[in-house]
Amino acid sequence: MAACRLVIADDHPLFRDALRLTASQALPDAEIVEAGSFESLKDALEATPEADLVLLDLNMPGMVGLSGLLFLRAAFAAVAVAIISANEEPNVIRQALDLGAMGYIPKSAAPAEIRAALAALLAGEMWMPAGSDLHRRGSSDDAELTRRLTSLTPQQARVLMMLSDGLPNKQIAHAFGVSEATIKAHVSAVLEKLGVDNRTQAVIVARRLMVVAAPDAPGHAAGLATGR
Numbered sequence: 001m002a003a004c005r006l007v008i009a010d011d012h013p014l015f016r017d018a019l020r021l022t023a024s025q026a027l028p029d030a031e032i033v034e035a036g037s038f039e040s041l042k043d044a045l046e047a048t049p050e051a052d053l054v055l056l057d058l059n060m061p062g063m064v065g066l067s068g069l070l071f072l073r074a075a076f077a078a079v080a081v082a083i084i085s086a087n088e089e090p091n092v093i094r095q096a097l098d099l100g101a102m103g104y105i106p107k108s109a110a111p112a113e114i115r116a117a118l119a120a121l122l123a124g125e126m127w128m129p130a131g132s133d134l135h136r137r138g139s140s141d142d143a144e145l146t147r148r149l150t151s152l153t154p155q156q157a158r159v160l161m162m163l164s165d166g167l168p169n170k171q172i173a174h175a176f177g178v179s180e181a182t183i184k185a186h187v188s189a190v191l192e193k194l195g196v197d198n199r200t201q202a203v204i205v206a207r208r209l210m211v212v213a214a215p216d217a218p219g220h221a222a223g224l225a226t227g228r
Contacts, residue, residue, distance in 0.1 A: 004027060006052065009041040011060040027122075035060075039062050041054070042071075045075075052122060053122055056069060063161065066096060069096060070149055075154035080102045083101050083104045083105065084105040098142075105129075109129070152190065159186045159190055164207060169183045
């Protein structure tokens with residue numbers, strides 16, 4: 001396979017090391033960048049916008065659940081994103097797909113399965129765990145929520161993430177380096193796009209993205225590293 005640029009985003013250094021080793025075995029010429037937080041991931045993609053694939057954990061500092069995926073699909077639409085997580089709930093996998101993930105790799109997957117997933121994803125194919133039902137869909141309400149969420153701009157997606165953290169406009173404005181008036185305009189746009197009347201309702205919507213990942217299986221990273 002031709003050389004590629006791969007970004008591994010996970011806050012556990014041991015798992016990142018193990019995943020880098022597994023990826024290097026399948027892609028010996030790949031340029032692999034690691035990120036341990038959402039901010040470092042954003043910085044890496046701004047520095048390397050031509051990345052071919054991001055492997056994104058569901059929970060890292062600066063993001064919770066699928067909120068990070070929502071932002072990446074808005075801000076870096078040309079970069080393929082696959083979730084790699086210990087959470088294997090079918091509804092989470094389906095929601096990740098609906099929000100634009102190219103694939104979903106369980107952390108319980110064997111190294112050979114991860115290498116196969118990388119090959120498929122880099123060839124432009126979707127990849128899901130064996131037995132996943134790609135044709136199954138959620139309710140019409142879920143579909144409408146996904147449509148509304150994916151209509152947010154990158155700035156609006158970040159504002160929604162910060163609202164869900166309980167931050168007031170002043171702190172959000174400071175983080176963005178803009179005026180409070182600008183943030184108020186973003187908040188108004190978020191409320192309108194989500195079809196809600198106030199910040200509290202917007203936070204309720206945002207928290208539907210806050211998937212809690214299951215704890216990693218003991219010794220899993222070691223298993224990756226040794227090729228088990």
